[in-house]
Amino acid sequence: MNDASWIITSDLTKVYQTASVRLAALQGVNLRLGRGRFIGITGASGSGKSTLLNLLGGLDRPTRGTISVAGESISGLGRRELSLYRRHRVGMIFQSFNLIGSYTAADNVALPLLFDGVPKKLRRQRAAALLEEMGLADRMHHRPAELSGGEQQRVAIARALVNRPAILLADEPTGNLDSKTSLRIVTQLAHMQQGQNLTVLMISHEQALLKMVAHEIYCLEDGRIIEQETLRSEP
């Protein structure tokens, strides 16, 4: 394992099988992703982008193939180890923000720390620092319903980063935002990625937006990578 092959997927396949339908969401995907890179993933709906992110994020298990992160296979991890992997190594952000409506912005950000047994005082400090960094210092005690879409997504980013993960997985984070806010979010993500040497995998339909920040862009179709474009070689 080296930084150039930090995340490796080999013959990664995911098949959803119901009583009558067999759907191959991913079919033998092989990837080698470098550490500290901003990776863009694009493709039509149903091409397998979200499935790939779910597998890399340890939310789902592959039907076949392996995933290794920093030389450690995550496809063979048990339930408990997989939850620890999600807690410590990965941060995830989603198109629909996925914040808990009854919690304040600060509580949402501090949620991953709660499961890690971090004391309440420290949780609050870390959440406050991240929200301040996101420009939401005055929104700390607001609930998601009281925040704009952009603000909610920034809270979600803060939550994804609160455990200082190495990988940030963003599933269409700008899908529900206007272009101006989308630009701000993506810029902020790129800033975080550079500042913390994060490996970011971001799904987006907006090619122009990806080209602004991504080192590489992968295009998926019917569960296969059909195109790879390297835009920047420097980390």
Next chain:
Amino acid sequence: MRITDSISQAFLNLRQKKLRTFLTTFGVVIGIGALVCMFAFGQGIQQSITENFEKMELFHYITVFSATDRQSSRFDHHDYDPDEPDLAEPPAAGDDSPGPILDDALIERIRRLPGVETVFAEIRFPILVRFGGRENFCLAQVLDAEVCRSGLLQLRAGDYYSDQDPNGLLVRDSLLRRLRIRDPQAALGQTLELCSLRIDLGILNPWKLAAIWRGERLPFSTESYRFQVRGVTGRSGTGGAVPIRSDVFLSPRAARPIKKINLTSLREFFPSPDQARGYSTLSVKVAGMEDIETVQGQLDDWHLNTFALIDRLEEFKKGFLFMDMFLFAIGMIAITVAALGIINTMTMSILERYKEIGIMKAVGAAHRDVKTIFFFECGAIGLLGGLFGLLLGIAVSLIINQVINHFAVQQGNPYMDYFRFPAWLCLGGIAFSILISLLAGIYPTYRAAAVDPVVALRHD
């Protein structure tokens, strides 16, 4: 996840759905309240009976029966077992005597035994008491003045009669109340008319005999005697080991002229030749419960048939245990309904928080964390239900206790605590509530932990 966080998270989540939490917890409150009430009632009754028995010193009494009387009374019992050795086997050689006659000489002999406080013959007979145009049917008991003074009867007013007093008596305060005499002092010196039952010799008259034959009248007539109230007794004295309260007490001299039917034993109607010369039953009061065994052993050695209520204590305890189990079964019905309420609420909560569970898992919550959150929510419902259920149980018990006592005291019965709340019941009630809530939470909790985060995150 820290325990403190789990607790605060549980209460935070429950606060989000106040009405539902309230209704679910209220179900538990009702269940625990009912259960605690039932148990407290069982405890109260048991303790009150035991305490009253001890207060009345019923466990200090040995009843001595004449040999013939006791044997025949055993045969009357429904649980008579012909295989019981002491009945089936013939008496041992030299042991075939009917036993000593229960007479004054025997009373004196028993009185001299170590540990014996008082001995007296049990002579009770029914009388009709008339005063101021009112009449009341009750029991009269013949007691020596010395026995009265031995602590058996507690005076509320006046003084004890003397053995030489031919027309003095003691009455119980409850009889006075029934005769509408509120102040015991006012009764002192008053003349009461006692009407005793006796066999009506008029049955020799063919007309009366015909009426008796047709069931139009009983073969009894009454005879009146006048007595003066010397003293008023309180509630403590029972006047013997049998927990029947007598209302009027007379000296043997005062009772002698009264033509009466002794109701102590039906054997009075069919006396044996020996019995004709003695009493049918004696009551022996010992100084302490520890003296029972020694004195009873001595009496048995004298071939007397004895009975001590303390021998029945284990049977009482068994009876109380059955009562507790019965009350527990009734209380469990309410608890079962409450537990179903918790299962329903928590299952609904999972459906509503399906996405939330997915989010928690996505940010790193393990199966155990999700289970812990839901278990603590169930536990919190149980804790609140237990606490408030206990309070409800106590409140309802107090009200019921007041209502029962209101009527009981009016009837001349002593004030009693029908409900008792020992510490183990209070703490046990809360612990049981938490336990039941956790058990009710097992299915919903495992269902929550099994939520697939990928599916849950797509859920709207």
